[in-house]
Amino acid sequence: NGNEEVSSIIRYIWNRRVKMYNRLADCKLGDSQKACVAKFGQQVLQDPKMQVIHPAINMEKFDPAAYDRQEAISHFQVDPEKCNLVHVGRLCAVKNQPFLIDVLAAVLQAKAACLYIVGNGEDHKQKLIAYAEEKGVLEHVRFLPGDTNVPFLLTAMDVSLLPSFSEAFGMVAVESQLMGVPCIASTHVPRDVDVGMCRFLPIDQGADIWKTEILLRPQQVLDKKKAETFHIRCIIKKLECLFYGDHPKNSSS
Numbered sequence: 001n002g003n004e005e006v007s008s009i010i011r012y013i014w015n016r017r018v019k020m021y022n023r024l025a026d027c028k029l030g031d032s033q034k035a036c037v038a039k040f041g042q043q044v045l046q047d048p049k050m051q052v053i054h055p056a057i058n059m060e061k062f063d064p065a066a067y068d069r070q071e072a073i074s075h076f077q078v079d080p081e082k083c084n085l086v087h088v089g090r091l092c093a094v095k096n097q098p099f100l101i102d103v104l105a106a107v108l109q110a111k112a113a114c115l116y117i118v119g120n121g122e123d124h125k126q127k128l129i130a131y132a133e134e135k136g137v138l139e140h141v142r143f144l145p146g147d148t149n150v151p152f153l154l155t156a157m158d159v160s161l162l163p164s165f166s167e168a169f170g171m172v173a174v175e176s177q178l179m180g181v182p183c184i185a186s187t188h189v190p191r192d193v194d195v196g197m198c199r200f201l202p203i204d205q206g207a208d209i210w211k212t213e214i215l216l217r218p219q220q221v222l223d224k225k226k227a228e229t230f231h232i233r234c235i236i237k238k239l240e241c242l243f244y245g246d247h248p249k250n251s252s253s
Helices: 002-024 033-040 042-046 069-075 097-108 122-135 150-154 171-178 208-216 224-228 232-244
Strands: 028-030 050-052 083-088 113-118 141-144 159-162 183-186 198-201
Touching (some): 028 033, 033 042, 083 171, 113 150, 122 141, 150 171, 171 183, 171 224, 183 208, 198 208
Parallel strands (some): 183 198
């Protein structure tokens, strides 16, 4: 049919572009190994031209010491006696947000909980509202706009969830950990995001295993050395070395 023909044409064009990239590129960059494979093909993992440069983070912005937990609790009207779950991301199918509702419903069987969903996408939001109502948990779900002060909100949260079907990276997982909030991500999220406080669980085995991990919440410690590699100054140094070799650009030039 027409859709299959269009898909075939797109795949053909994409494969031609990949071959061109592989032939002409002096350096093959991606923000994760997964992203590099998606762009250049599986063989890139053995290619010395491949480099992974993670997205840069303003570490001052994601510093727990810069925020007051009690202020965040008051501002967002959070009940600290509950298990407060948070998800940050655009509201769309690939983020698998209905699964969040399933996880919340499972957790509520054992403990009072609230789910905070931060992101824009009105059409998908209405679908999530309908699904939460169908599951009988709508009163335990709060939707916040995409321009919410995320690090301030994270100050009051207990667990961050990222059950995506696919992620090129998943920056919010790193940001959550920097704020001292453990993250549970799907196995489709690159392992690069783990800086000591991330667990990876399958999404095809139901919400109960996520519920168990949330309720157990084993003690986890931030790997400060690995987290530092996301600092914007470290990323700048890597890019300077990439473009200027051992001679970083003179800031006065």
